[in-house]
Amino acid sequence: MRKLYALIKKNLKLIVRSKSSAVMIVLGPLLLIILIGAAFNTASIYGIRVGVYSESYSTLSEAIIYELNQNNYLTQKVGSEQSCVEGIKNGVFHVCAIFPKNLQVSQGGQITFYVDNTKTNIVYLITETILAQISKKSQDLSFQLTKGITDTLEDIESEINDKQALVEEIKSINEQKEVTANSIGTGLEEMKLDHTISEIPLGSLEPEVTDGGKNAFKAVENKIEIILKDTSTADNKKNSLLKKVKDLSQDIESTKLSISQLQLTFNKIKKDISNVKKTGVNEIVNPIESEIKPITTEKTHLNFIFPTLLVMIIMFVSMLLTSTVEIREKTSKVYFKNFITPTSEAIFTFSNYATNIIIIALQTTILLGAASYFFYDNIAVSIKTLLIALFLMISIFLFIGIILGSIFKTEETNTITVISLGFIMIFFSSAILPIETLPSVIKGIASFNPFYISELALNQIILFQAPLKSVSNHLIRLAAYLVGAIILTAIVKRVAKRRQ
Amino acid sequence: MGIFELKGVTKRFKDSLILDNISLDIPEKSIFGILGINGSGKTTILRLLVGYYKANKGDIFYNNKKISKVKKKLKQEIGFTTQENSFYPKLTVEENIEYFGALYGLSSKTIQNNLNKILKLVELDHVRNKLSENLSGGMQRRLDMACSLIHVPKVIILDEPTEDLDPSLRKEILHLIKKIKSIGTTVIITSHRLEDIEQVCDEVAILHNKRIIRCSTIDRLKSDYSDYIRYEEIHLQTEAGNYEAIIKNISGYENHYIDNHRLIIKTEKAEKLLHEILHIIENTKQRLLFVEIQRPTLEDIFKELTKNNGKGFLKRE
Numbered sequence: 001m002r003k004l005y006a007l008i009k010k011n012l013k014l015i016v017r018s019k020s021s022a023v024m025i026v027l028g029p030l031l032l033i034i035l036i037g038a039a040f041n042t043a044s045i046y047g048i049r050v051g052v053y054s055e056s057y058s059t060l061s062e063a064i065i066y067e068l069n070q071n072n073y074l075t076q077k078v079g080s081e082q083s084c085v086e087g088i089k090n091g092v093f094h095v096c097a098i099f100p101k102n103l104q105v106s107q108g109g110q111i112t113f114y115v116d117n118t119k120t121n122i123v124y125l126i127t128e129t130i131l132a133q134i135s136k137k138s139q140d141l142s143f144q145l146t147k148g149i150t151d152t153l154e155d156i157e158s159e160i161n162d163k164q165a166l167v168e169e170i171k172s173i174n175e176q177k178e179v180t181a182n183s184i185g186t187g188l189e190e191m192k193l194d195h196t197i198s199e200i201p202l203g204s205l206e207p208e209v210t211d212g213g214k215n216a217f218k219a220v221e222n223k224i225e226i227i228l229k230d231t232s233t234a235d236n237k238k239n240s241l242l243k244k245v246k247d248l249s250q251d252i253e254s255t256k257l258s259i260s261q262l263q264l265t266f267n268k269i270k271k272d273i274s275n276v277k278k279t280g281v282n283e284i285v286n287p288i289e290s291e292i293k294p295i296t297t298e299k300t301h302l303n304f305i306f307p308t309l310l311v312m313i314i315m316f317v318s319m320l321l322t323s324t325v326e327i328r329e330k331t332s333k334v335y336f337k338n339f340i341t342p343t344s345e346a347i348f349t350f351s352n353y354a355t356n357i358i359i360i361a362l363q364t365t366i367l368l369g370a371a372s373y374f375f376y377d378n379i380a381v382s383i384k385t386l387l388i389a390l391f392l393m394i395s396i397f398l399f400i401g402i403i404l405g406s407i408f409k410t411e412e413t414n415t416i417t418v419i420s421l422g423f424i425m426i427f428f429s430s431a432i433l434p435i436e437t438l439p440s441v442i443k444g445i446a447s448f449n450p451f452y453i454s455e456l457a458l459n460q461i462i463l464f465q466a467p468l469k470s471v472s473n474h475l476i477r478l479a480a481y482l483v484g485a486i487i488l489t490a491i492v493k494r495v496a497k498r499r500q
Numbered sequence: 501m502g503i504f505e506l507k508g509v510t511k512r513f514k515d516s517l518i519l520d521n522i523s524l525d526i527p528e529k530s531i532f533g534i535l536g537i538n539g540s541g542k543t544t545i546l547r548l549l550v551g552y553y554k555a556n557k558g559d560i561f562y563n564n565k566k567i568s569k570v571k572k573k574l575k576q577e578i579g580f581t582t583q584e585n586s587f588y589p590k591l592t593v594e595e596n597i598e599y600f601g602a603l604y605g606l607s608s609k610t611i612q613n614n615l616n617k618i619l620k621l622v623e624l625d626h627v628r629n630k631l632s633e634n635l636s637g638g639m640q641r642r643l644d645m646a647c648s649l650i651h652v653p654k655v656i657i658l659d660e661p662t663e664d665l666d667p668s669l670r671k672e673i674l675h676l677i678k679k680i681k682s683i684g685t686t687v688i689i690t691s692h693r694l695e696d697i698e699q700v701c702d703e704v705a706i707l708h709n710k711r712i713i714r715c716s717t718i719d720r721l722k723s724d725y726s727d728y729i730r731y732e733e734i735h736l737q738t739e740a741g742n743y744e745a746i747i748k749n750i751s752g753y754e755n756h757y758i759d760n761h762r763l764i765i766k767t768e769k770a771e772k773l774l775h776e777i778l779h780i781i782e783n784t785k786q787r788l789l790f791v792e793i794q795r796p797t798l799e800d801i802f803k804e805l806t807k808n809n810g811k812g813f814l815k816r817e
Binding site for chain 1: 552595
């Protein structure tokens, strides 16, 4: 223990007394986080230059351009679609918007955007922001158009209301006519006109008619026959009329039905219009409203990337620091003198680890303190879990550093390796691109990446105050890595010693 | 049997043979010197002694026990000072010595006790709180030794302790080495400076061509190679290249020969003879192009000693 204490004391004194190392070790990460913090301490994107082209700018096009200008976009009209696209290639514009000739709502139209998708990290952000602006304008237009439709419907409803009384009147008149027709029909039916000559007892009268009266009788008989003939004609006409009255009656009935149907239709139209009115224009334009509610209350990018930044700093500083100390010690003139003392290699290795964990712990405390003061009020909620996670991840990277320091002989090679290794780990994580956007093979590799696991754990602990149980899966994996790193360190040290 | 004994030790690095079947016996409580030209393998022997390197062949004994069996004891009882200062420049004199004391497993009390004595011995008491990087060259070398002495080792190994030091600092260090011996510590020292070895060592081994070609007391060695250090060589060249007049008019030299248009004269009194030669050149009105006196180096002596490939020279008194 005395030996370990002496080694740690010596290491710390050497670091503190070497001004450049002290400044780099203590202030370096702070400076880094301040600079990155300043860069990411915003949720907006500024200064997006939008090239605009249209063969003929309509009022609508101008309105959209005005809208973009109002929202801090720098628009610039260019002479042709080609020069607009060239502008993106040359970096003059971030986005190029091509408006159709005389863009009109009535005619519809498609606005084409050209984006520089080589700038993977911002292209989606820019596209999304621009489309949001256009969508807003488009929504305004939809609102106006829909408003026009609902106004028209309202007029129609008013007209229907007006005409409904007329329909009622027609219906009433129709009903009266039906009654009249029915009464005519009944009257006609009651008229008996189907008399025959047999009904008149002329045969029994004829014998009693004198010869002198026979002529008169004959004349009467003839007259009766004529009357009966006329009656028969009248009966036919009555029947014909009766049929017409019945037809009329049926027509009236049919009209009545039509009027009823018309009334029903009117009522349905009124009900539909009433429903449309009740729904409201806004609901028609935006039948489903969406609101994205963040699961944290933080508002700037820094809040979200802080855990990733912290892991990044821990990773680079830990690996660089331990490997550099390891190489410096190994190549120092004192190395041999240290070697011939009765102090085991394990104590030297552990002293390197312990010294650096003190330094990294100090740096991390400062970073977390600043973070807690500025934007994470409730970091203390899961402080125990956070400390466990930090201990595991720092230890893993420190031992990786020791391994690298044991393998390499020069600081230059080591630095290049640490940077390369660091970037590989960053690439196979969500730090540059969301891991979900990467191919499944990469995702599979990333799941073994200690940086990614650390990032996941810290995100959950710092941003969502996840309890120990929730992140235990990540912590167990990190602990397994730590054990692996310690074993690997022992193996590498043994091999390196044999090579001497 | 000495404190250290090497028996038929061979050391090679990959294909390169560094030490070939060497045997040595280092007596206790003496100052034992290992002489050899740069790159002859002196440091390799020292590193084999402390177990930093493993011999490919042969055995090394410490107090009659194989060093592989007494590793811990060996480390406890040995101090080592390398060619270059091996301490932390950003620590003070006291901090450096305390640090090594702790690594040797000494208690705080023992460290403080030893520290005061060692600082007096190496005469660094007055600068104990000074950063080591701010010490003079001699002080730094003494501090390096102090770091190796804090645990009061039975043996201290000094690898080229006077290398790169000016004459006064060399004298200072040699004086310190004698003082270290006086406290009962065995000193093993390497050097390629014959004069340094002569001043402090009781016994010396000469390493050449990967082998120990001589191992004896200083007095015996001196008598053995006194013939070789007696002679110096005058190398000269004139424009005419006619050296007959010179040879005819000088005396008191061992022999002469002409090599690559230069006259080479072997003599015990080079400076006196050169004076005569310059007079002759002046009188004969010759134009002198080159003149130099070459004194025999240790390498020359080694060459002489190894003319017989070292056979018969490996002996101890």
